[in-house]
Each structure stands twice: as C-alpha cells, then as structure tokens.
Amino acid sequence: METFHVKKPIYPLVSFLFSIIIFAFGLFLAKEIALIYLFLGLTLLYSAFGHLKTLLKLLPPFALIGLLVGSGVWLTSGDYLPAIQTFGRILLLAFSSTPMVGTPPINLLRVFAQWGFPKVLSLGVLITLRFIPLLIAEMKQIVHAMKTRGIRFGVKERRTLYRGFMIPLLIRIVGMSDTMAISVETRGFSVEEKKQSVYRRIRFSLRDFIYTILTILLMIGVLIYG
Amino acid sequence: MDKIKGFAKKSSAIELCNLSFRFANESPPVLKNINLTLQYGEIMVLGGLSGEGKSTLVSMISGILPHMMGGIAEGQVHLDGQDVTNLKPGERSRYLGSVLQNAENQIIHQKVEDELAFGCENRNFSPEIIEEEIHEKAGLLHLNLSSQTRKLSGGEMQRVITAAILCMKQRILLFDEPFAHLDFDGMKTLLSLLNRLKNKGYAILIVEHRIEEIFDQVDRTAWLEQGNLEVFEEKKEILKHLPVFQTYRRTGQFLNPLIVFQNVTMELDRHEALNDVDLTLYHGERLMILGDNGSGKTTLLKVMGRLLKPTGGRVCVKGINEKEWFNQVGMIFQNPNYQLFMPTVYEEIALKGKGEKLIREIIEAFQLKELLDRHPQSLSEGQKRRLTIAAVMAMDPEIVLLDEPTVGQDGRGLEMIAEYLLKQNREKQITIVTATHDQRWAKSMADRILWIKDGSVHKVGNAALGDNFFRQTEKNRE
Numbered sequence: 001m002e003t004f005h006v007k008k009p010i011y012p013l014v015s016f017l018f019s020i021i022i023f024a025f026g027l028f029l030a031k032e033i034a035l036i037y038l039f040l041g042l043t044l045l046y047s048a049f050g051h052l053k054t055l056l057k058l059l060p061p062f063a064l065i066g067l068l069v070g071s072g073v074w075l076t077s078g079d080y081l082p083a084i085q086t087f088g089r090i091l092l093l094a095f096s097s098t099p100m101v102g103t104p105p106i107n108l109l110r111v112f113a114q115w116g117f118p119k120v121l122s123l124g125v126l127i128t129l130r131f132i133p134l135l136i137a138e139m140k141q142i143v144h145a146m147k148t149r150g151i152r153f154g155v156k157e158r159r160t161l162y163r164g165f166m167i168p169l170l171i172r173i174v175g176m177s178d179t180m181a182i183s184v185e186t187r188g189f190s191v192e193e194k195k196q197s198v199y200r201r202i203r204f205s206l207r208d209f210i211y212t213i214l215t216i217l218l219m220i221g222v223l224i225y226g
Numbered sequence: 227m228d229k230i231k232g233f234a235k236k237s238s239a240i241e242l243c244n245l246s247f248r249f250a251n252e253s254p255p256v257l258k259n260i261n262l263t264l265q266y267g268e269i270m271v272l273g274g275l276s277g278e279g280k281s282t283l284v285s286m287i288s289g290i291l292p293h294m295m296g297g298i299a300e301g302q303v304h305l306d307g308q309d310v311t312n313l314k315p316g317e318r319s320r321y322l323g324s325v326l327q328n329a330e331n332q333i334i335h336q337k338v339e340d341e342l343a344f345g346c347e348n349r350n351f352s353p354e355i356i357e358e359e360i361h362e363k364a365g366l367l368h369l370n371l372s373s374q375t376r377k378l379s380g381g382e383m384q385r386v387i388t389a390a391i392l393c394m395k396q397r398i399l400l401f402d403e404p405f406a407h408l409d410f411d412g413m414k415t416l417l418s419l420l421n422r423l424k425n426k427g428y429a430i431l432i433v434e435h436r437i438e439e440i441f442d443q444v445d446r447t448a449w450l451e452q453g454n455l456e457v458f459e460e461k462k463e464i465l466k467h468l469p470v471f472q473t474y475r476r477t478g479q480f481l482n483p484l485i486v487f488q489n490v491t492m493e494l495d496r497h498e499a500l501n502d503v504d505l506t507l508y509h510g511e512r513l514m515i516l517g518d519n520g521s522g523k524t525t526l527l528k529v530m531g532r533l534l535k536p537t538g539g540r541v542c543v544k545g546i547n548e549k550e551w552f553n554q555v556g557m558i559f560q561n562p563n564y565q566l567f568m569p570t571v572y573e574e575i576a577l578k579g580k581g582e583k584l585i586r587e588i589i590e591a592f593q594l595k596e597l598l599d600r601h602p603q604s605l606s607e608g609q610k611r612r613l614t615i616a617a618v619m620a621m622d623p624e625i626v627l628l629d630e631p632t633v634g635q636d637g638r639g640l641e642m643i644a645e646y647l648l649k650q651n652r653e654k655q656i657t658i659v660t661a662t663h664d665q666r667w668a669k670s671m672a673d674r675i676l677w678i679k680d681g682s683v684h685k686v687g688n689a690a691l692g693d694n695f696f697r698q699t700e701k702n703r704e
Contacts, residue, residue, distance in 0.1 A: 104336065104337075105336070106335055106336070106337070106340045113347070126334060130333075130334050130335075133376065134331075137376075138564075141559075141561075141564050142564055144528070144533045144559075144564075145559060145564035145565045147533065147552045148531065148533070148552060148555075148556065148557040148558075148559070148565065148618070149552075149565055149577065149578060149617065149618070149621075150552050150553045150578040150621060151578075152552075160577070163567050163568060164567050167567040168563070168564055168565075168566070168567045171563065171567075171603055172563065172564070175331070175563065176331050178294075178295070179326075179328060179331040179332060180331060180332070180334065181294065182290050182294060182315065182326065182332075183326070183331070183332035183333075183334065184334065185290075185294065185314070185315045185316045185319070186288055186290070186315045186316075186319055186323075186324045186326070187319065187344060187345040187348060187390065187391070187394065188316060188319040188320070188345055188348035188349050188394065189316065189344075189348045190314075190316035190317070190348075192316075193316070193348070195350045196347055196348060196350055197346070197347050197350045197351055197352060197353065197356070198347060198353070199340075199343040199346065199347055199353050199356045199357070200343075200353070201353075
C-alpha cells in the first residue's frame with residue numbers, strides 16, 4: 001500500500017470526505033458525458049496536488065475490471081451504451097479513491113485521535129488497513145509452502161489444494177487477527193480508555209483549503225458546463 | 227533492592243499465587259499450582275521443553291489468557307503489588323510490557339517510527355517524550371526510524387517490536403523467545419540493554435531455549451515441565467536440564483555439484499536482496515549460511531529452493547528432474563504454520579510420505595507418537611517446527627533447506643532433529659543447507675560456511691569460519 005502514498009498528502013478528513021462526495025457525484029453523472037469532464041478535471045487537480053502517480057497506478061487494474069464487467073454487460077444487454085457507463089462507474093472508483101489511497105493510514109488515525117473520534121473506529125481502520133497487505137503476503141507464503149510440501153495447483157489435486165491452500169489461509173486469518181488484537185491490546189490500546197496523545201499532529205493547511213475550494217469549483221463547473 | 231537508585235518500591239514486580247490453567251473443563255491442566263515471585267532489579271530466565279506451557283504462563287501474566295483467548299484459570303496474578311487477576315491485557319499494560327512470539331504479525335504500522343510511537347501514544351506520553359523515547363530505543367537497537375516495516379527481515383521485526391515495548395517504559399518486562407530471530411550481534415545488544423534496565427530497577431522475565439547463551443547475564447532461573455514450575459535456588463541448577471549438544475564436524479571434499487549460482491542477483495521491492503552471488507552447492511554436503519539480520523539468508527534459500535526466480539544471473543541444477551523438484555527438495559520455513567494443513571499429525575507426515583516404513587521410522591525418530599491424533603495447529607511452536615521437518619523428511623528428499631530450524635526448539639528437540647538429519651546425510655548423502663543464527667547448530671552441523679553480508683558472499687570456508695563469524699560479530703559490537 002505504501003507504493004500509493006504521496007509525499008504531501010491532503011488533510012485526511014478532507015480526502016476521506018471528498019472520496020465519498022466525488023464517488024456519489026460521479027454516480028449521479030454516470031450516464032452523462034459530463035463524467036468525462038469530471039475525470040479530466042480531477043486528473044488536472046491531482047497533477048497539481050502531487051497525486052497523479054497514485055491515480056496512474058490505480059487506473060490500470062480498475063480499467064481491466066471495468067473492461068471485463070463492461071463486456072459482460074454488453075454481452076447480456078446487447079447494447080454498448082450501458083457497457084460504457086459501467087466502465088465509467090468502475091473508473092470512477094479509481095478517481096474518487098485516489099486522495100484517500102494516497103494518504104498514509106497513520107495520518108487518518110492521528111486525525112481521528114485529534115478530533116476525539118471513538119477509538120473503535122480507529123481500531124477498525126488500523127486492523128483493516130494492516131490486514132489487506134498482510135493477507136496478500138500470507139497468500140504468497142502459503143502458495144510457496146504448498147510447493148515445498150509437493151502439492152501442485154491442478155484439477156486432479158482439488159482436495160489437497162483445498163486443504164493446502166484454504167485451511168492454512170483460514171487458520172492464518174484467524175491467527176493473524178488474534179495476534180494483531182493481542183498486539184494492539186498489550187500495547188495499551190483500549191477502546192474504553194479515552195486519553196491518548198498524538199506524536200505528530202496533522203494540521204489543516206492553506207494547501208488543503210485550496211484543494212477543497214478547487215474540488216468544489218470543479219464539481220460546480222462540471223454541473224454547469226457539462 | 228534498596229541499593230537501586232531512585233527506585234524505592236518494596237513490593238514484588240510479579241507475584242503468581244497458586245496459578246493453574248486449563249483450556250477447557252475436560253482438558254488436562256497446562257499449568258499446575260504455579261507460585262513465582264520476581265523482584266525489581268532481577269532478570270529471570272524460564273526454560274522448559276516445547277509444549278510444556280511456557281507461552282501459556284506468559285499469556286497468563288500478560289492477561290491474554292484467559293481474558294482474550296478463553297480457558298479456565300485459577301489463582302492470582304499480582305503486578306507491582308496490585309492484584310491484576312481480573313484486569314484485561316490493556317489495563318495490565320500500565321505495569322507490564324510484553325514482547326510475544328511471532329513479531330511479524332504484531333507489527334501494525336507501515337513505518338518503524340510510527341510503530342515505536344504507537345504504544346507511547348496509547349500511554350498518553352507527550353510528543354516530546356515520545357520523540358526522546360523512540361530515538362533512544364531505535365538507536366540502542368540499531369533501527370532506522372524511516373524504514374518500512376514490511377521490508378524488514380524476521381530479526382529486524384523482532385527488534386522493532388522489542389523497541390516498541392521498551393519505549394512504553396513499563397518497569398516489568400516479559401519476553402517470549404526474544405532472541406529467536408536475532409543475529410549474534412542483535413542478541414548481545416539486547417542482552418546488554420536488558421542488563422542496563424535491570425540495574426535501573428526493571429524486573430525482567432525471559433522465556434528462552436538458548437539458555438546457555440544468556441546464562442551469564444541472568445540472576446535467577448526456573449524450569450517448567452508438565453505444568454509444574456521449579457524455581458532454582460542456585461541458577462546453575464537449570465543446566466542439568468540442558469543436554470550437551472554434540473559437535474558433528476568432519477573433513478572431506480565434495481565433488482559433485484548440485485546447484486550452481488552464477489552472478490545471481492535478486493531484487494525485492496526495489497531493494498537488492500542478493501547481489502552477484504556465485505556459489506556451488508555440492509551433493510551430500512552440509513552448507514551453513516551465516517549473516518546478520520537482513521543480509522539475504524532467507525532470500526538465498528528461497529532462490530535455491532526455486533520459490534523465487536532471480537532477477538539476474540543463472541541458477542543451474544544438476545541431477546534433479548525439474549518436474550520432481552518439489553518432491554526432491556524439501557524446505558522448512560521460518561514460520562511452521564504455513565506448512566501444516568492436514569487434520570492430524572499422522573496425516574501431515576503421511577501426506578507425501580514415501581512408504582509406511584519410512585513414516586513409522588520418522589514418527590519414532592522425532593518422538594511424535596504421542597501426538598499422532600492431535601491437530602497440527604494445536605501443537606506448540608516448537609512441536610510444529612519438529613513436525614514440519616518430519617513431514618518434509620518423510621518425502622525422502624535429496625536436498626533439505628532449513629530456515630532457522632532451531633526457533634522454539636528445546637535442546638532435546640534440537641538434538642533429535644540434528645541426529646536424524648545427520649543420519650540421513652551419512653547414509654543417503656542428502657544435502658543439507660541451513661540458515662541460522664544459532665551458534666550451537668551452526669558449529670555442529672556444517673561442513674562448509676557461507677558468510678553473507680548485504681546480499682553478497684562475504685567469505686566461504688570450512689566449519690572454523692563459523693567460529694570466526696561469531697567471534698567477529700562479538701568483537702565488532704565491543
């Protein structure tokens with residue numbers, strides 16, 4: 001996930017909020033040509049705020065999924081227009097999530113702590129964000145481990161494949177979540193304990209203000225001229 | 227205790243009164259009526275065979291058992307004179323810092339700096355104190371605060387977790403196999419740090435198998451066997467429980483190349499894990515890979531075992547059918563949990579076992595008879611590791627690649643594994659490659675030493691080079 005992070009992230013609550021707003025706004029425009037204007041405007045905005053690389057890294061996998069799902073829609077409906085709209089909606093996910101994905105999770109957690117958000121929310125974010133990359137790494141390890149025990153990926157060895165891949169994966173998921181919960185708790189994190197300091201405070205800067213204004217102006221512009 | 231400056235506490239740091247534990251009503255007790263007192267300004271080491279309840283005892287003291295993982299507990303736990311029996315681990319963390327096994331799964335944040343700050347933030351330290359603490363502890367444990375945690379080696383992760391706990395400044399510290407993945411230098415550094423903390427009045431309880439290597443640095447010893455704890459009056463009494471590990475050195479030449487590395491380079495996450503490695507592995511030899519944490523030992527083993535494809539150079543294999551590669555080359559991972567997936571210990575060994583005779587022989591040799599019906603995941607970490615080695619050996623491989631085989635292994639278990647591997651090496655000329663930090667294993671099980679440094683071959687030599695390696699790292703530290 002670190003590969004998506006930008007050098008100067010946007011204030012986490014702003015990026016979090018605008019990720020949701022842009023997604024909802026884009027869905028509203030999904031059947032309009034204005035969606036393309038929104039994409040173009042966001043590309044320019046992200047370039048100006050150092051998020052272009054993150055967007056370019058996110059676009060290929062989303063475009064691939066969009067093509068696959070869009071093709072499915074085309075085949076079932078027999079019409080290319082809904083297929084293009086579906087493709088657009090999936091690309092919208094990449095565009096809307098860019099500022100959020102570019103923000104290191106620790107910034108979000110620290111902002112939660114600064115604003116006094118419930119700790120259970122931080123815990124959820126903490127575990128989820130740590131869990132995904134860990135799980136990907138675990139899956140690779142399990143595939144390696146299967147090979148070392150002489151188990152191949154093949155139709156003939158379905159049963160051992162199930163045991164060799166699914167069982168360790170499930171056990172690792174349970175084990176990892178247990179260990180992580182223990183690690184968090186033994187290091188003094190408690191949802192009941194309200195006092196918590198913040199090592200590096202995250203501040204709302206003029207840059208974040210400009211980003212907020214420009215995003216709002218972009219959406220208004222797309223609505224009026226799109 | 228009164229001599230300790232600035233620390234006038236009279237109460238014991240840890241006091242366990244008649245502590246017993248069982249996982250369920252019907253199950254046998256894992257801990258039986260344990261009584262233990264640890265004073266401030268003391269280091270105690272707790273030894274015992276694998277699966278005898280050491281980690282359970284640690285979990286009882288930190289409150290993980292029974293509060294988070296269930297089970298039936300009796301007796302009382304006192305920390306710093308307070309009865310904490312009913313307190314959860316989070317509340318106990320005010321008194322107690324716990325460094326548990328499997329460091330890689332305990333790391334939460336992406337940067338070392340944030341990982342170290344996490345506990346301090348939870349303890350509500352001011353940013354200035356956090357800054358001071360994390361810089362001090364990172365310096366002491368040779369950590370780079372801006373490193374990405376995901377890219378660290380097993381030993382480096384262990385150091386991160388240790389530093390993260392030390393930053394929280396609790397005066398009672400609990401370590402479950404803290405030296406397991408540490409290189410010699412890391413082990414000595416941590417030991418000297420713990421001694422400094424002891425002199426400042428900290429109470430430290432260490433669960434460890436490599437007792438001989440830390441014996442001089444501890445004040446008291448205890449041994450846990452079949453759920454009963456024996457605290458020794460004289461610390462040297464623990465030595466009677468430790469088997470003398472044999473040295474199996476030999477001289478001779480190996481002539482038939484099996485695997486040849488030519489200018490092998492491996493790039494992982496834009497970092498050169500292996501750099502221009504030239505190496506020949508010979509049929510029937512025992513090659514020991516030594517090097518500091520993060521030097522590329524595991525990567526080298528994985529390339530050798532064909533789990534990773536090198537990004538540069540060539541690896542040539544002679545005399546092993548490529549299609550049969552994974553049936554003829556057995557690899558033991560650092561973490562045994564990945565390699566166990568059958569419903570019973572017996573089925574695990576039999577899965578790819580070559581014939582009932584060999585399976586029975588292995589069960590006997592690895593003393594797994596009593597555990598055959600158990601689910602592999604219910605075993606202790608040391609037993610799991612023994613089982614993975616047994617299961618791989620049941621495949622009757624030509625090459626065995628072992629990554630830190632001694633972690634979690636008590637002396638007897640280690641001797642058992644060594645004896646079996648050596649027998650196979652003598653009788654069937656199997657080739658054994660090990661990456662380890664364990665001096666006992668390194669000194670006893672090598673025909674040839676490969677010393678790697680920053681991903682490159684630093685030196686290659688006979689078994690005496692192993693002695694040089696450990697001497698050199700100690701000298702560098704001094």
